[in-house]
Amino acid sequence: MVLVNENYIKSSDSHYVEDIEKRVNAYKILYPNRKIYRLEAVSPSLPLPQDAIAAMHRAVDDLANENNFYGYAPVQGYDFLIYKILKEYRVNYSLAFEKESVFINSGSTTDLANITNVVSGDSIVAIADTIDPAYENTTVLSGRAGKLKNGKWGNLVYLKCDETTNFLPQLPVERVDVIFLSNPNNVTGTVINRCELKRWVDYALENTSLIIYDASFQAFIKDENVPRSIYEIKGAKKVAIEVRSFSKNAGFAGVRCGFTIVPTDLQAYTVAGKAVPVNRLWKKLVQNYTNGVSYISQRGAEALFTRKSKAEISELVNYYMINAELIREELNSIGCRVFGGKNSPYVWFKIPKGETSWNFFLYLLHNFGIAGMPGIVFGAENDRFMRFSGYCNRTDLIEALKIIKQNSKRDFLK
Ligand SMILES: *Cc1c(COP(=O)(O)O)cnc(C)c1O
Secondary structure (H helix, E strand, O other), X not given: OOOOOOHHHHOOOOOHHHHHHHHHHHHHHHOOOOOOEEOOOOOOOOOOOHHHHHHHHHHHHHHOOHHHOOOOOOOOOOHHHHHHXXXXXXXXXXXXXXXXXXXXXXXXXXXXXHHHHOOOOOOOEEEEEOOOHHHHHHHHHOOOOOOEXXXXXXXXXXXXXXXXXXXXXXXXXXXXXXXXEEOOOOOOOOOOOHHHHHHHHHHHXXXXXXXXXXXXXXXXXXXXXXXXXXXXXXXXXXXXXXXXXXXXXXXOOOOOOEEEEOOOOOEEEOOOOOEEEHHHHHHHHHHHHOOOOOHHHHHHHHHHHOHHHHHHHHHHHHHHHHHHHXXXXXXXXXXXXXXXXOOOOEEEEEOOOOOOHHHHHHHHHHHHOEEOEEHHHHOHHHOOEEXXXXXXXXXXXXXXXXXXXXXXXXHHOO
């Protein structure tokens, strides 16, 4: 009889995006003619830059032509895209990487999950608490999480990141092997500044730990004191893997393309204490788990580096950031406690006293047609919070905020 990997039974069956969708769909069936304001959105809503669309059309034509045909892509990605990325790091941050450091991925999710395959099964993993559940889930699936007690996994190290720390993760007290850091924090929209990030890099250098730096939202950083790349911090090449995505800034969520930097200087150790370059292990992982990324997606991503695309991406980011600013202003003006939204499209806020976040979600949906993201999906301690997203339509947002304002005294801030 075939036995299952029981880690897959241990981990939760529910996914928050699906949980929201179910409730929104139930509401649509009840009230087919009522408008719904999707302020919980996790996916960008505007079309791709024009050059990327044209490049992907051309890429399809290449595949229709025997003389220009592309089969399997090189396992780390095509040079045409890798060189664009290397140039970006050189120009933006004066950082030089060897070509072998860059791995094109089909969106950052796969690499963030697979990372757990190249480090020992006994590694102690630390995650910020509050953070996207994906890091916790993949640690459970990889068998490193231990037993669940009161909603927390026994072998995971949870780094305090709550209202008392302004949703900034606190350094581990004990030694840990792997640290997932997301900057900006994709749940709360809060950011780690340069000075604080240096403390994380120093911790990793001192403890020979590995930082998995999720920079998927770097394009939204406005504050000069917040680094966009962890490698802006001295010594980070020795301790950090940086994962980026074209999903959230350029609208590539459905195209699927991003990249991971595994610097050639980064080392991990055998039990006997021998240093091994992680880059070499990573290449094996990608070779055996992915077999490369779609030619069409990579051509599309290459076209994101044209001057025209850069201008369009900055307009897209601005659109979502103005939405976030409108949300911030409105919630602030009615007296809500608000976090994020300044360097991130997400605004995280405290809900009225005495409410639970699913109750408040249902209340907003059924009374006003407004969908938000209930905090509890990001951990039980967040049941007093909700998230609104700048990834919504501007006109809808303005209407929704008007409704919130009109009802703020009586209903919203009960
Ligand atoms: C959306 C998101 C991802 C996944 O992005 P893809 O590249 O589309 O897989 C990863 N990390 C964070 C923080 C995200 O918000």
